[in-house]
Amino acid sequence: SPQSGNGANGSETHSNNNSTASYYDLYQAFDWTEYMKETNSVAAPQECFKQAPLPPINDFKVNMKLEALDPRNLTSTCIATVVGVLGPRLRLRLDGSDNKNDFWRLVDAGDIHPIGHCEKNDGMLQPPLGFRMNASSWPMFLLKTLNGASMAHAKVFQTEPPTPKSNLFTVGQKLEAVDKKNPQLICCATVGAVKNDQIHVTFDGWRGAFDYWCRYDSRDIFPVGWCARAGHPLQPPG
Incomplete structure (x- = not known):
C-alpha cells in the first residue's frame, strides 16, 4: 500500500482524525x-x-451532520456525520452504520447537502445499507440522531465545479x-x-x-x- 497510516477503516496508526498536524509533519x-x-x-x-481552479475552503467541523447519498446504495439519501477533515475533504460516516464504511467527499461535492434538503425536494431520508437496528426503529432513531445535533449550515457547502x-x-x-x-x-x-x-x-x-x-x-x-x-x-x- 502507498501508505498504511490513518486508514479509512478505523485501523489507523494516527487515530486522532480531528487533528491532522502530526500527519502533515510526516510529509x-x-x-x-x-x-x-x-x-x-x-x-x-x-x-x-x-x-475548482482554487481548492475550496473547508469550514466543516468534526461532528457536524449533513445529508449524503449512500455510496453503496445511490438511491438512498442518508444522514451522515463528519468524522474527519483533511484539506478540502470530509471523512463521512452514515448514522446507523459502523465505521467500516466511512467515505470521503470534497466540500464542493454535488451529493452532499444540508439537513432538510431531501424533505424540501419531496424525498425521504433512508436508513443506510446495513442499518444496525430493526428497520421499524428508523423513524425514532432519526429523531434521536437529529435532536440537538450540530447541523452543517448551508453556507459551508460549496458549489460543485462544472x-x-x-x-x-x-x-x-x-x-x-x-x-x-x-x-x-x-x-x-x-x-x-x-x-x-x-x-x-x-x-x-x-x-x-x-x-x-x-x-x-x-x-x-x-x-x-x-x-x-x-x-x-x-x-x-x-
Missing part, C-alpha cells in the same frame, strides 16, 4: 517541478479536471489521484491510457497494484499542485 511538500524534469513529463492541464465538455486527457500526463484502497491518501499518478470517457490512473512507483479506471470527470483526480494549494498531504512516488 515535506513534494517537488513536482523537479520530478517532472527528471521524468521528462508534463502535467495534465486544469481544464481536464472537474475541480464538468469539462469532453475527455481532454492524454497518455503520459501527470496528476494527483485518490488511492481507492486507502481513500484518505492522494498520490502522484500518471494517465496510463484513455478510452472514451475513461482514463486509466496509474500510481507512480507502485507497479500496478493500485491502478484503476475512472471517468474523466471523477472528483478523485486533481491537477498537479492541488494538494500543496489545498493543504492536503501528497504521497510521493513509491
Whole structure:
C-alpha cells in the first residue's frame, strides 16, 4: 500500500482524525517541478479536471451532520456525520452504520447537502445499507440522531465545479489521484491510457497494484499542485 497510516477503516496508526498536524509533519511538500524534469513529463492541464481552479475552503467541523447519498446504495439519501477533515475533504460516516464504511467527499461535492434538503425536494431520508437496528426503529432513531445535533449550515457547502465538455486527457500526463484502497491518501499518478470517457490512473512507483479506471470527470483526480494549494498531504512516488 502507498501508505498504511490513518486508514479509512478505523485501523489507523494516527487515530486522532480531528487533528491532522502530526500527519502533515510526516510529509515535506513534494517537488513536482523537479520530478517532472527528471521524468521528462508534463502535467495534465486544469481544464481536464472537474475541480475548482482554487481548492475550496473547508469550514466543516468534526461532528457536524449533513445529508449524503449512500455510496453503496445511490438511491438512498442518508444522514451522515463528519468524522474527519483533511484539506478540502470530509471523512463521512452514515448514522446507523459502523465505521467500516466511512467515505470521503470534497466540500464542493454535488451529493452532499444540508439537513432538510431531501424533505424540501419531496424525498425521504433512508436508513443506510446495513442499518444496525430493526428497520421499524428508523423513524425514532432519526429523531434521536437529529435532536440537538450540530447541523452543517448551508453556507459551508460549496458549489460543485462544472464538468469539462469532453475527455481532454492524454497518455503520459501527470496528476494527483485518490488511492481507492486507502481513500484518505492522494498520490502522484500518471494517465496510463484513455478510452472514451475513461482514463486509466496509474500510481507512480507502485507497479500496478493500485491502478484503476475512472471517468474523466471523477472528483478523485486533481491537477498537479492541488494538494500543496489545498493543504492536503501528497504521497510521493513509491
